[in-house]
Amino acid sequence: MNRFVRSHWLLYSTHAFLALIVLLPLSFALVSSFRPLDEIFKYMSPITWKTFLPTRVTWDAYVSLFTERGFGRIFFNTFFVSFVNVIAGLAVGSMAAFAFVFFEFRGKTALFVLVLLTFMIPFEVIAIPLYSLVNSLGWIDTYAGIIVPGIANGLVVFLFRQFFLELPKSLVESARMDGASWVRVFANIVMPLCKPVTVSASLLIFIQQWESFMWPLIATRSKEYKVIQVALSDFVTEYATYWNEMFAAAILSVIIPVLVLLPLQRYYVQGIANTGAKE
Amino acid sequence: MRTEKNIGVIVLFLLPALAGLFLFKLYPILSGFAQSLYTVRFLSGEKVFAGLQNYVSLFTDPVFWGSLNVTLWFNVIITPLQIVLAFALALLLNAKIKRIAWFRSIHFVPVAVSVPTACMLWNIMLSPEQGLVNSILIGLGLSPQPFLSGSTQALGSIIAIASWKGVGYWALFLLAGLQEVPVSLYEASSLDGAGRWKQFVHVTYPMMKRTLTFVVVSVTIANLLLFAPMYILTKGGPEHSTNVLMLESYNNAFQYSDIGRSSAIVMIILLITLVIVALQFRWLKTSH
Secondary structure, eight states, X not given: OHHHHHHHHHHHHHHHHHHHHHHHHHHHHHHHHTSOGGGTTTTTTTTOHHHHSOSXXXXXXXXXXXXXXXXXXHHHHHHHHHHHHHHHHHHHHHHHHHHHHHOOOTTHXXXXXXXXXXXXXXXXXXXXXXHHHHHHTTOTTSHXXXXXXXXXXXXXXHHHHHHHHHSOHHHHHHHHHTTOOHHHIIIIIXXXXXXXXXXXXXXXXHHHHHHOOHHHHHHOOSGGGOOXXXXXXXXXXXXXXXXHHHHHHHHHHHHHHHHHHHHHHHHHHHHHHHHHHOO | OOSGGGHHXXXXXXXXXXXXXXXXXXXXXXXXXXXXXEEEOTTTOOEEXXXXXXXXXXXXXXXXXXXXXXXXXXXXXXXXXXXXXXXXXXXXXXXXXXXXXXXXXXXXXXHHSOHHHHHHHHHHHTOTTTOHHHHHHHHTTOOOXXXXXXXXXXXXXXXXXXXXXXXXXXXXXXXXHHHTSOHHHHHHXXXXXXXXXXXXXXXXXXXXXXXXXXXXXXXXXXXXXXXXXXXXXXXXXXXXTTOOXXXXXXXXXXXXXXXXXXXXHHXXXXXXXXXXXXXXXXXXXXXX
């Protein structure tokens, strides 16, 4: 019994310590984002309770981000890009997966292997040649330039395919007997059954877009099309002294994915874990 | 019924995805390879076929070798480190104690923190004069450290930041794998008198191989292509100590407008990635 209690105590303190490391920068950023600029580093050394809790609380940093630094536009861009990508990515990916599961045609296996290959190619590796292509299309510094190259996503095709494979074939066959067109079978019969995989895939695309940095950095030049991650990195170089605003911007960039992911965490992990486990 | 008579329907369903994947994923790799064989004339600005000249000039350039060296060291340290830490964390998170769901959620939070945000936060935390970490060090009676601005510590600091962001994420997949190991296997092996370590080697590890392969390969690819921390925090410095190949390639393309050279570097990174991933697959398949 004694040994049992001691090992529990050890487990809890290890967990508490690790949690502290994970949360320290985030909670410090949260607290600091509510401080007035001149108090950010005032209580830094020596460490007291004032280092971790603000003496005066203000919304100034958040207000200034939206009024002075154009974060309204940046947020709109990021949401717009993510939203279009999720919708288009789901449509394109699920349709391709449908064809791979419910149709027979020559070269199917070879094409599917190609799709598998593409999801092992991260954006970073193709970003520079892709820039030349997108540039020749005239899409640099447009929404199309940020959005279109990411729509077709091999991982999303794969996720939907895994799900479709488990559906009973008879379901589709009987609908076809009744004279339903393939488009109807897909849109009205198969897709409504796909909620879990649709949630996983949406989360995956949303997080990918929300976090993407290198591609939007390369594909946009002007302020008009900045997305959140690029704006953050610019902030570091341009306004390095507005610490409270930097903390506020960081908190804003974290809070939305946290709000989306924490309740849906299970779907996110399952979605990705599936792609790793089966193949 | 499901035959090639449906060709129109098949094309309708497949074309958008396949066109996108070919144009924006596969074609850039081929065109990157083609571009790596060309060079731009300095004065006229015209493109000339140069064969392997870009590669030859890279291999005679000390900056490239330095960058390759930094990339390899970075990965030799960070990949095993993250995998071991993630496995340890997954085992910890698999413990059957009360409130464990809270701790799992906490380690999930960095998933929502993007690499650029993580860099920005840690940049302030690690700042030499005003950073919280140095204040804590001083509070403990230790001497403050330069972290990102010291050429011997910058790479290590980036490894720490990337691991802060990554380990919890990878641990979640390993945790999902751990939870699929049937409890009966542990019961059977402990009846056979196997200790904790023997159970790990003979039950946990073999059952986890698929998940582990996925995590090992993903961690490798993610780290080989890691670029944002160096771009945001150090620009490759101090003294080229964090100048990884990905950053060198970016700089060649967008600072020096040398797309040919930049593409040659990308091709080399791609080749290194393929070799390492192939070796990992073989190793994970044959062991045990």
